[in-house]
Amino acid sequence: MADWDVRDLEYWDEKIRExxxxxxxxxxxxxxxxxDHFQMLGYMAYSGMPxxxxxxxxxxxxxxxxxxxxxxxxxxxxxxVINSSPALAYLMRDNSLCLQVxxxxxxxxxxxxxxxxxxxxSTRAELTLNVFKIHADRIRGYIEDPSIGIEKVEPVLxxxxxxxxxxxxxxxxxxxxxEEERERVLDVAQPVPxxxxxxHKRQEYTAPDxxxxxxxxxxxxxxxxxxxxxxxxxxxxxxxxxxxEEAQYFIPxxxxxxxxxxxxxxxxxxxxxxxxxxxxxHLEFLVRHNQVVRPFPRGSLNPYHLGLKVWDxxxxxxxxxTREEIEKYGKPTKTGTQAIFEAREVDRDVSFLRRFxxxxxxxxxxxxxxxxRGDELVIAKVSDKDSWREVKETLLKNVGMGSVPVIKIExxxxxxxxxxxxxxxxxxxxxQLEYAERTLAYLHQLWGHEVILETVVNGKKVLLSYSxxxxxxxxxx
Amino acid sequence: xxxTFRPYSSSDSLRSDRSAGxxxxxxxxxxxxxxxxxxxxxxxxxxxGKDKDKIIKVPIRGxxxxxxxxxxxxxxxGQGDGNSQPGQVIGRSQGEGRGQGQDKAGDQxxxxxxxxxxxxxxxxxxxxxxxxxxxxxxxxxxxxMSERLSKRKGYRRAxxxxxxxxxxxxxxxxxxRLAVARSRGDDWDEERxxxxxxxxxxxxxxxxxxxxxxxxxxLCIMDTSGSMDTMKKYLARSFFFLLxxxxxxxxxxxxxxxxxxxxxxxxxxxxxxxxxxxxxGTFISSGYxxxxxxxxxxxxxxxxxxxxxxCSDGDNFExxxxxxxxxxxxxxxxxxxxxxxxxxxxxxxxxxxSMLNIFRRLEADNFQTxxxxxxxxxxxxxxxxxxxxxxxxxEVAAET
Numbered sequence: 001m002a003d004w005d006v007r008d009l010e011y012w013d014e015k016i017r018e019x020x021x022x023x024x025x026x027x028x029x030x031x032x033x034x035x036d037h038f039q040m041l042g043y044m045a046y047s048g049m050p051x052x053x054x055x056x057x058x059x060x061x062x063x064x065x066x067x068x069x070x071x072x073x074x075x076x077x078x079x080x081v082i083n084s085s086p087a088l089a090y091l092m093r094d095n096s097l098c099l100q101v102x103x104x105x106x107x108x109x110x111x112x113x114x115x116x117x118x119x120x121x122s123t124r125a126e127l128t129l130n131v132f133k134i135h136a137d138r139i140r141g142y143i144e145d146p147s148i149g150i151e152k153v154e155p156v157l158x159x160x161x162x163x164x165x166x167x168x169x170x171x172x173x174x175x176x177x178x179e180e181e182r183e184r185v186l187d188v189a190q191p192v193p194x195x196x197x198x199x200h201k202r203q204e205y206t207a208p209d210x211x212x213x214x215x216x217x218x219x220x221x222x223x224x225x226x227x228x229x230x231x232x233x234x235x236x237x238x239x240x241x242x243x244x245e246e247a248q249y250f251i252p253x254x255x256x257x258x259x260x261x262x263x264x265x266x267x268x269x270x271x272x273x274x275x276x277x278x279x280x281x282h283l284e285f286l287v288r289h290n291q292v293v294r295p296f297p298r299g300s301l302n303p304y305h306l307g308l309k310v311w312d313x314x315x316x317x318x319x320x321x322t323r324e325e326i327e328k329y330g331k332p333t334k335t336g337t338q339a340i341f342e343a344r345e346v347d348r349d350v351s352f353l354r355r356f357x358x359x360x361x362x363x364x365x366x367x368x369x370x371x372x373r374g375d376e377l378v379i380a381k382v383s384d385k386d387s388w389r390e391v392k393e394t395l396l397k398n399v400g401m402g403s404v405p406v407i408k409i410e411x412x413x414x415x416x417x418x419x420x421x422x423x424x425x426x427x428x429x430x431x432q433l434e435y436a437e438r439t440l441a442y443l444h445q446l447w448g449h450e451v452i453l454e455t456v457v458n459g460k461k462v463l464l465s466y467s468x469x470x471x472x473x474x475x476x477x
Numbered sequence: 478x479x480x481t482f483r484p485y486s487s488s489d490s491l492r493s494d495r496s497a498g499x500x501x502x503x504x505x506x507x508x509x510x511x512x513x514x515x516x517x518x519x520x521x522x523x524x525x526g527k528d529k530d531k532i533i534k535v536p537i538r539g540x541x542x543x544x545x546x547x548x549x550x551x552x553x554x555g556q557g558d559g560n561s562q563p564g565q566v567i568g569r570s571q572g573e574g575r576g577q578g579q580d581k582a583g584d585q586x587x588x589x590x591x592x593x594x595x596x597x598x599x600x601x602x603x604x605x606x607x608x609x610x611x612x613x614x615x616x617x618x619x620x621x622m623s624e625r626l627s628k629r630k631g632y633r634r635a636x637x638x639x640x641x642x643x644x645x646x647x648x649x650x651x652x653x654r655l656a657v658a659r660s661r662g663d664d665w666d667e668e669r670x671x672x673x674x675x676x677x678x679x680x681x682x683x684x685x686x687x688x689x690x691x692x693x694x695x696l697c698i699m700d701t702s703g704s705m706d707t708m709k710k711y712l713a714r715s716f717f718f719l720l721x722x723x724x725x726x727x728x729x730x731x732x733x734x735x736x737x738x739x740x741x742x743x744x745x746x747x748x749x750x751x752x753x754x755x756x757x758g759t760f761i762s763s764g765y766x767x768x769x770x771x772x773x774x775x776x777x778x779x780x781x782x783x784x785x786x787x788c789s790d791g792d793n794f795e796x797x798x799x800x801x802x803x804x805x806x807x808x809x810x811x812x813x814x815x816x817x818x819x820x821x822x823x824x825x826x827x828x829x830x831s832m833l834n835i836f837r838r839l840e841a842d843n844f845q846t847x848x849x850x851x852x853x854x855x856x857x858x859x860x861x862x863x864x865x866x867x868x869x870x871x872e873v874a875a876e877t
Binding site: 006009010013017029030031032033034035036038039042045046054055056057058059060062063086093150154161162163165166295296300301302305306365366367368369370371372375376377378379380381382391394395398403404405407424429430431432433435436438439442 | 479480481482483484485487489494495496498499500501502503504505506540541542543544545546547548549550551552553554555556557558559560561562563564565566567568569
């Protein structure tokens with residue numbers, strides 16, 4: 001059983017917090033809850049939220065986690081932190097003291113990141129727990145309402161979940177109101193001022209079409225449907241809003257997975273190394289730390305490993321650059337600490353890797369690009385002189401929200417019968433068609449009229465459509 | 478900055494099985510999904526003729542969470558041990574619907590495909606959830622005893638202690654006391670002890686409850702002639718296997734008779750029926766006549782609900798056709814339902830003769846034919862057999 005009690009944790013926590021302040025991390029108040037593995041599985045299934053609305057997908061997620069845990073396929077995470085103020089973290093009762101100390105330090109790393117990284121600014125951490133609770137209460141209310149009930153709520157939630165990640169990715173960019181959108185469209189339509197107006201032919205002015213809905217392509221699918229399908233009832237609109245808000249809450253975490261895990265791992269290592277742990281704890285710490293940040297066996301990338309590598313590299317390149325590096329990147333203008341604290345504030349995974357993942361680092365980590373060939377996954381390119389840029393580009397495409405296709409609504413009254421016309425911004429990656437078909441079915445269910453998706457399959461433009469008659473595809477001329 | 482530790486509380490833990498409801502809902506969905514895909518599952522050869530405890534891997538399709546995702550031909554980035562070279566194979570790509578069982582659950586984002594284990598018994602239960610033997614009349618007289626249940630019937634002065642009716646016993650004592658008090662007149666002391674007497678004790682009486690259960694017999698008639706090749710036999714057996722499982726699951730008191738026929742016909746055991754092959758020509762009438770004979774002998778139509786099902790490739794000797802038709806007519810008269818399944822693997826329909834045309838002349842409400850061309854047809858045709866009558870009942874119910 002556990003070799004510690006809460007007093008031990010408080011003792012170490014105090015020491016860790018001293019270090020946290022000394023290193024200049026700035027955190028939300030922190031709350032730790034000690035739980036057993038059943039509770040942990042429960043928290044994991046519901047994204048860590050103490051209160052969350054019910055849906056069968058969470059039951060499925062629980063079963064899956066439990067099966068994997070029972071069969072030893074995967075262990076449980078040592079910790080789980082949620083982005084809220086106070087930040088809420090769960091510690092597993094059965095973990096050893098060393099693991100708890102490591103976890104506590106790790107949690108402060110995440111906490112600092114949640115508080116300071118720009119992507120999280122839109123999440124309103126102080127309201128998180130309440131918002132989730134209110135959502136849960138509202139949805140339970142609909143389920144218990146005899147005129148609605150689970151049979152009606154569930155299909156709407158199924159559809160909303162399918163589409164919830166089809167929303168704006170960069171929440172730091174303000175969403176324009178309809179008024180502002182109109183002004184913007186007018187501005188864009190104005191001809192560019194021409195200094196040779198007198199000698200040139202007068203520029204044509206085409207008035208923007210204000211009858212078009214949406215005025216410019218719209219990425220928030222659920223919100224658009226909520227606002228533009230008049231046949232939805234109030235509770236259906238509410239479900240769409242809730243699903244949308246949840247997705248928006250989690251997007252920053254998707255967008256900063258590598259940075260965030262790397263950052264927390266960086267600081268738990270720094271903190272524990274400065275704590276002067278007794279030798280037995282220190283040895284166990286080294287073992288555990290390496291378990292967490294070692295690269296996965298061939299295939300996928302371990303975000304802990306990759307993140308930590310890059311943070312270390314930034315620090316080293318600024319503090320002790322080699323001569324070649326000075327030649328190549330110029331003399332550093334900041335100290336290593338300044339550089340990493342700046343990056344933790346202004347970057348997300350895509351920009352972070354684009355800015356700081358160097359050719360040398362990629363080669364050191366032996367990063368490669370793989371492609372399916374027949375039944376097998378085959379290494380196509382390695383990070384050598386010629387192709388490291390391509391490998392890097394592929395990586396950048398796949399991190400964060402890059403793994404979610406960008407699909408925007410172009411027209412809500414296509415061919416004048418309220419068909420919804422969407423366009424997939426194709427970037428050499430084709431959609432998985434079975435999934436596209438089923439997701440379009442959900443979209444059709446919510447929209448109530450035909451939905452049409454323009455995409456590219458095997459290099460050819462295709463229209464996928466879902467109407468009352470079912471799914472169909474046709475090539476686009 | 479403040480930090481709080483909330484210590485472990487086992488009562489919280491006990492009360493916090495928060496996902497129970499969602500798990501149950503998920504399991505319901507899995508079950509629905511299995512039922513929707515049952516036709517495909519039945520077509521799997523591994524199921525037919527297997528033990529009830531056999532565990533079957535069932536791919537779950539209905540509970541995927543669909544989103545817009547990228548296809549499988551998308552390149553990714555990985556990390557090696559320092560010796561990666563172009564052309565090295567690092568793993569298998571995870572195409573869907575192929576190599577089931579080897580894929581680990583969810584180790585690649587987006588691929589949401591997994592299997593669940595169910596026993597054959599469970600599967601059969603799910604399959605037959607909403608099917609019933611149609612048109613079950615309540616035939617009297619011979620009651621196959623259903624479950625031995627007891628029901629209450631009156632009271633007795635004698636009985637076993639456990640059946641003592643306390644209230645009635647107490648009432649009997651009060652009654653006796655009042656009677657004694659009246660008979661004694663003034664001589665009665667209210668406070669006096671008045672114990673229970675053996676005469677007060679009243680016991681509930683139980684009788685065995687024989688619920689009249691309709692009697693049913695199912696006659697499985699299979700063509701085992703030489704023209705029934707492996708494929709045809711397999712289809713016929715699959716069909717009967719389903720029927721057999723269905724009858725066993727749904728009705729405890731249903732008799733099943735297995736008949737195999739070529740030019741002659743005989744009654745066989747379950748084991749022989751499902752596992753043995755024979756050869757020879759085909760006289761369908763022989764099977765029917767044998768069935769009629771058995772019905773006459775053992776299962777008189779006034780007492781029994783009779784269901785007969787026949788599977789054959791329809792390749793009957795021409796000379797036997799009139800006799801077969803006549804026997805079929807007789808079977809229709811005595812049976813609640815007589816079903817004929819013609820097994821014609823795709824393509825063979827054109828050059829082989831068919832009984833379907835001949836049976837078309839048979840005009841009886843309780844006669845039904847289906848054509849089974851491939852294994853995927855088994856389940857729909859099976860349902861068609863059993864659903865026809867229910868459909869009619871529903872119509873009647875709607876009219877009244």
